Amino acid sequence: MLSASFRLDPAFTVAPVSRRTFGSFVEHMGRCVYTGIYEPAHSTADADGFRQDVLALTRELGVSLVRYPGGNFVSGYRWEDGIGPVSERPTRRDLAWHCLETNEVGVDEFVKWAGKAGVEVMYALNLGTRGVQEALDVHEYLNQPDTTRLAELRRLNGADKPYGIKLFCLGNELDGPWQTGHKTAQEYGRLAAETARALRSAEPDLELVAVGSSSSAMATFATWESEVLEHTYDAVDFISAHAYYDPSDGDVGSFLASAVDMDHFVHSVVATADSVGARLKSKKRIMVSFDEWNVWRQADFASGASAANPDEWAVAPRVIEDEYDVTDAVVVGSLLISLLRHSDRVTAACLAQLVNVIAPIRSEAGGPAWRQTTFHPFAITSRLARGQVLRVEPSGPTYETAKYGDVPMVDAVATHDAEAGEVSVFVVNRNQGEPVTLSVPLGFGARTFEITEAWTLTDGDLSASNTVDAPDRVVPVATEGVTVEDEILRLELPPVSWSAIRLAAR
Template identity: 75%
Template sequence: MLSASFILDPAFTIAPVSRRTFGSFVEHMGRCVYTGIYEPSHPTADADGFRADVLALTRELGVSVVRYPGGNFVSGYRWEDGIGPVADRPVRRDLAWHSLETNEIGIDEFMRWAGKAGVEVMYAVNLGTRGVQEALDVQEYLNQPDRTHLARLRQANGHPEPYGVTMFCLGNELDGPWQTGHKTAHEYGRLAVETARAMRSAEPGLELVACGSSSSAMPTFAAWEAEVLELTYDAVDYISAHAYYEPHDGDLGSFLASAVDMDHFVTSVAATADSVGARLKSDKKLKISFDEWNVWYQSAFHAQQATGWEVAPRVIEDSYNVVDAVVVGSLLISLLRHSDRVTAACLAQLVNVIAPIRTEPDGPAWRQTIFHPFALTSRLARGEVLRVEARSPGYETARFGTVPVLDAVATHDAGSGEVTVFVVNRHLTESLDLAVSLAGFPAGLRVGESWTLADDDLYAVNTAADPDRVVPRAAKDAEVTDGVLRAALPPASWTAVRLTTG
């Protein structure tokens, strides 16, 4: 058996756990909205047509914030199409996903759903085919208390009080040639800063997110961030990052090390932002909104051909296996590890479309394998993120060279005294004997609960017929002895251990 170890000390903190780290993403794409969160004919549908089973799973998932309405969709979206009497709303082409949008769900309906789900809304404005005025209009509709035309229109549409949205994304992936309204960094930066200044003039307390690169593989990566931030640095609070991961040519070893790439992505964006800030002689430390991330089998998606203008077609409904769940758990470890810079993140998407929740029309909703590490991390990560410097054996990967077998992070809640350790064993065939020294903490910590997600069949998935084929199991061998937490981590596994003083 391989062995790894690290020391935890409450004095060595990185940053507080941000609840916005546990965000998700609802885009008008495929079946995320229609037959996902919304299906009036479903047996569980409430008076507003929302699926109660999906709402319950969203709450269980522990989602804190939801980015809406896109995604690529937003770059052609006219927000005013989705307000007023539903019967009067136009059906529009969505060029992003080659489908039809009925606009049956719009701002008011989605904000109502968000209230029921108990989530904050991160609203994305269209800077692809639209601009400053449209951004101001949607902001006014959402947030203006009264007396103006758009505030009164919102009130007439059934919501007397402002929605109070505080976080806005200034467009989406406008560095990408696939994006409707694709722009150069200079074109986007100029539009973004004009929009940001105008929105702040109307409402100074907003939190604004500038578009970063749509992936670190983009040829303009880092150069895009540098040029955009030269123009927007003082007007925005965040720069966004997007990343999706999948195994290439069956290379599970590299796939399990995907967090190495996410770590590099975050540090590169932070370094670029800091460089711009230094040149501008700014005291501000820009934050990162990692507002799209997940496992996505893009190679299979790119092989598909558009079949026509359909309403809510089945698009990228990936079925996730055990290894996918372990990778998602490791990516959450990476996000927590960078909590000093990444204070918002969105698992893309919430339902059906590369999602932790799957549904069938008029049928069940169930948890995919990736649901479990997200839900447990959201529930258990509290207080401060602790610095982890692990001693771990390495293994060779085709993409990243030698990578530590162990990936780990921990959190400490000073109020309750609880410590939670999140660990991944990346090795495909060998168990890992973990020892965590708790010498910096008062004596008496014991295991309150422990969970491991692993399976002899790395490709096992959950389905409508067998929704609990892959679930976390109690890690019964995790125990604290003489101030050391010990646990045996199975191959290709994700584990969470909560230590309590009670």
């Protein structure tokens, strides 16, 4: 049987676990908002029209942060359309997703929903069709405590106290030709710097995210980051990164190794940012906001989009409602391992999106909400990852992939909560045909540990998924045969599996 191992030692830490790593994303796209988080006629809807079944699943998912209102949508969005009496709000064309936006939900409603869900809001500003003044206006509406015109308008609309949003994205994917208001790095860098400095004049302790590359496959990747940060380095805190991993080509081996690409993406962005900092002789370190990441069958979306009727403008159409299977869930679990591994520089991340649109939660209008397969590794990792991320270096077998060359079959990360006396281990087996026996020496000195919970997500049918008729077809099960003897954790990792183990000091 194949075997792998790594050692855990509390002396070898990466960084504290950032709760913002477990963010998500709500965009006015498809059915994410309408019949997703909001459906006033639904049997579970509360007085504000929010689906309480979706709210309960959001809390269970362990989401800490939600980016809003886009996404591509934000680059043509007029925030003023979504405030005031709903009956007076205009319906607009959304050029990003070729649909109609009713503006029934706007920023006031969304902040109210975020309070019910217990999540922090990351607000994205429109720097596609708008600029500095509009950014200052929406910030004044959201955060100004005094009796200015827009603060008074917020009070008139029902929110007496400012919302206190601290994290703002300075636009979205403006490196992409598909983006409304697409810009060169020089154009965007100047605008982002001007906007950042103006916002800091209004509220100095804001946290600001500059737009990075929308994919590491972009022809401008790294050059874009370098040029943007030349303008914005001293004015922002983060550079963004976006990555979607597509299983459509049938190369399962490469797809299972998607985290290798995410690792490379982070390393490249960090190296580029640090190079700019060195040239500017700055002691500041720019962090990475990986504020869009997920599995997405983009080939299916492209073929559907090309067949769409350009004359039809629908409200909340079904858009990229991917049905996730076991392999997708294992990849999502492995991508979380990568994000945690880089907690020294990736301190915010958003699984895109939350409901219906390539999402861990699905819902039907007037019907139920349920957990997709990808829900489970996210929810368990968010719940168990606490304290310090430990540096993990697995040794074991490798396999050859078409996209990434030779990659490890087993990948892992661990966290250590010294105060609670707990260790959590997260591990994937990418091998498609064989189990791997894993042994993990626990280098914690005189402390001894016992297993308090252990979960594995796998299935004999890797194409199995959760549906409205079978919402619990794929769920994590208690890991069989996991032991701790002589302070060595041992377990067998099934083929194509994700596992999580929590240990507590006796």
